[in-house]
Amino acid sequence: xxxxxxxxxxxxxxxxxxxxxxxxxxxxxxxxxxxxxxxxxxxxxxxxxxxxxxxxxxxxxxxxxxxxxxxxxxxxxxxxxxxxxxxxxxxxxxx
Amino acid sequence: xxxxxxxxxxxxxxxxxxxxxxxxxxxxxxxxxxxxxxxxxxxxxxxxxxxxxxxxxxxxxxxxxxxxxxxxxxxxxxxxxxxxxxxxxxxxxxxxxxxxxxxxxxxxxxxxxxxxxxxxxxxxxxxxxxxxxxxxxxxxxxxxxxxxxxxxxxxxxxxxxxxxxxxxxxxxxxxxxxxxxxxxxxxxxxxxxxxxxxxxxxxxxxxxxxxxxxxxxxxxxxxxxxxxxxxxxxxxxxxxxxxxxxxxxxxxxxxxxxxxxxxxxxxxxxxxxxxxxxxxxxxxxxxxxxxxxxxxxxxxxxxxxxxxxxxxxxxxxxxxxxxxxxxxxxxxxxxxxxxxxxxxxxxxxxxxxxxxxxxxxxxxxxxxxxxxxxxxxxxxxxxxxxxxxxxxxxxxxxxxxxxxxxxxxxxxxxxxxxxxxxxxxxxxxxxxxxxxxxxxxxxxxxxxxxxxxxxxxxxxxxxxxxxxxxxxxxxxxxx
Numbered sequence: 001x002x003x004x005x006x007x008x009x010x011x012x013x014x015x016x017x018x019x020x021x022x023x024x025x026x027x028x029x030x031x032x033x034x035x036x037x038x039x040x041x042x043x044x045x046x047x048x049x050x051x052x053x054x055x056x057x058x059x060x061x062x063x064x065x066x067x068x069x070x071x072x073x074x075x076x077x078x079x080x081x082x083x084x085x086x087x088x089x090x091x092x093x094x095x
Numbered sequence: 096x097x098x099x100x101x102x103x104x105x106x107x108x109x110x111x112x113x114x115x116x117x118x119x120x121x122x123x124x125x126x127x128x129x130x131x132x133x134x135x136x137x138x139x140x141x142x143x144x145x146x147x148x149x150x151x152x153x154x155x156x157x158x159x160x161x162x163x164x165x166x167x168x169x170x171x172x173x174x175x176x177x178x179x180x181x182x183x184x185x186x187x188x189x190x191x192x193x194x195x196x197x198x199x200x201x202x203x204x205x206x207x208x209x210x211x212x213x214x215x216x217x218x219x220x221x222x223x224x225x226x227x228x229x230x231x232x233x234x235x236x237x238x239x240x241x242x243x244x245x246x247x248x249x250x251x252x253x254x255x256x257x258x259x260x261x262x263x264x265x266x267x268x269x270x271x272x273x274x275x276x277x278x279x280x281x282x283x284x285x286x287x288x289x290x291x292x293x294x295x296x297x298x299x300x301x302x303x304x305x306x307x308x309x310x311x312x313x314x315x316x317x318x319x320x321x322x323x324x325x326x327x328x329x330x331x332x333x334x335x336x337x338x339x340x341x342x343x344x345x346x347x348x349x350x351x352x353x354x355x356x357x358x359x360x361x362x363x364x365x366x367x368x369x370x371x372x373x374x375x376x377x378x379x380x381x382x383x384x385x386x387x388x389x390x391x392x393x394x395x396x397x398x399x400x401x402x403x404x405x406x407x408x409x410x411x412x413x414x415x416x417x418x419x420x421x422x423x424x425x426x427x428x429x430x431x432x433x434x435x436x437x438x439x440x441x442x443x444x445x446x447x448x449x450x451x452x453x454x455x456x457x458x459x460x461x462x463x464x465x466x467x468x469x470x471x472x473x474x475x476x477x478x479x480x481x482x483x484x485x486x487x488x489x490x491x492x493x494x495x496x497x498x499x500x501x502x503x504x505x506x507x508x509x510x511x512x513x514x515x516x517x518x519x520x521x522x523x524x525x526x527x528x529x530x531x532x533x534x535x536x537x538x539x540x541x542x543x544x545x546x547x548x549x550x551x552x553x554x555x556x557x558x559x560x561x562x563x564x565x566x567x568x569x570x571x572x573x574x
Contacts, residue, residue, distance in 0.1 A: 055529030
């Protein structure tokens with residue numbers, strides 16, 4: 001089984017990835033193989049079963065609304081990015 | 096015995112008796128790395144200056160009477176855990192030169208305990224893989240047989256402990272990434288209850304599964320490290336508020352009255368006969384130590400693997416969206432607009448397996464497929480959690496192989512991701528249910544001219560770590 005080219009294109013766009021030409025065949029074959037494997041789940045009777053997103057019951061973490069010194073300083077903002085004069089540089093966004 | 100071959104308890108005793116200093120241990124460990132790591136390749140970064148700085152702090156702590164069990168003990172950190180000022184690469188080109196500006200909670204805890212970090216260990220890129228061969232930066236070899244993989248994704252951490260290049264190491268386990276390399280390399284690895292070790296500063300792969308844990312030479316050492324790193328942390332929204340962290344409390348107590356189940360599904364088709372025999376033999380030894388062993392059944396494991404891969408790819412596709420070439424690390428050259436910048440950066444920065452999992456994740460989350468794959472897998476997860484809960488009404492813990500086979504040769508499975516994934520069959524059920532499980536060495540299998548280590552795992556209900564350590568230590572003391 002192979003994934004059709006249109007589906008692979010859509011997935012690539014959703015993922016913000018390019019699919020290099022030389023990888024197309026192997027990748028679509030391997031994705032299709034995994035999807036076939038995933039289909040084993042369809043045999044499972046899950047009628048009325050609640051889905052589990054997380055094993056820990058999640059609760060909002062609340063705090064008093066008091067001012068505090070933020071840890072998100074400029075070092076963090078600019079770590080490992082390309083910057084100039086303390087600002088992150090980007091290619092032209094608006095034509 | 097050389098310092099580098101000693102476990103935490105022995106080193107701690109020497110430090111306490113002032114027979115050695117933390118600085119001497121750090122220098123000795125750095126020397127061991129210099130001598131051995133050229134062959135093993137466990138470390139991506141050796142943080143020599145940082146290690147000496149922390150050793151000095153550790154010696155000062157001891158002089159001031161503030162030393163604990165890990166003060167001055169040299170260790171290695173998996174390279175997906177943030178270490179301020181020491182590069183944290185996730186073994187990816189995307190973060191090859193990324194320097195975190197903060198420490199992960201686990202890093203903070205170990206620094207506060209006076210442990211001495213020697214460096215950062217190799218792994219599968221973004222923890223996606225089971226052999227460490229998906230590292231974009233380096234190959235790690237199994238210290239027991241250097242033609243073989245060390246397992247993964249925490250392969251560097253397991254190899255560093257096994258090769259005596261540190262006294263302990265920290266790994267992370269999303270679908271078996273601590274336990275399986277521990278089994279392949281012959282060390283002890285614990286995947287704790289989900290929510291008991293903070294994920295703050297752990298680079299996220301699949302957030303509802305990822306859990307940090309220790310790899311050590313002995314069971315007692317493992318409990319000590321977990322005691323140091325386990326805590327509530329408000330910076331991780333899934334960190335549990337209150338639980339007992341006295342994990343060593345039952346070590347040394349006898350096993351009479353303990354009920355251990357052997358789920359027959361873990362010993363069936365696809366499990367190497369030598370591995371199954373070693374695990375069965377471990378069961379006998381636990382029985383001799385006083386535990387009651389009984390065969391049981393957990394049919395729900397049959398759909399654990401597809402459910403796990405659906406969910407972990409979905410979570411990965413979302414978590415890795417942040418790597419856009421703007422905020423972290425690598426940025427592709429020559430992009431003419433923002434969309435091209437994203438796509439070129441991600442295509443060039445991520446390795447093939449990472450891109451494959453992102454694509455799969457986006458597939459199962461897309462409109463039209465969401466219910467059939469993602470929701471279905473979440474429901475399967477619920478059924479598996481219930482099945483484990485039912486078994487734990489009758490058993491204190493379950494005993495099973497960690498992996499269907501011992502380590503395999505480098506390159507043997509790397510071109511077939513499906514075959515690689517099937518090797519995770521014994522480990523992923525634990526992550527789906529958020530349970531603790533410990534991998535303990537139980538012998539070797541002779542293959543070609545190599546003796547390959549094998550481990551068994553003990554799986555318990557949430558918060559049963561102390562009991563797991565009790566049983567594991569009883570087994571260990573009998574061999």
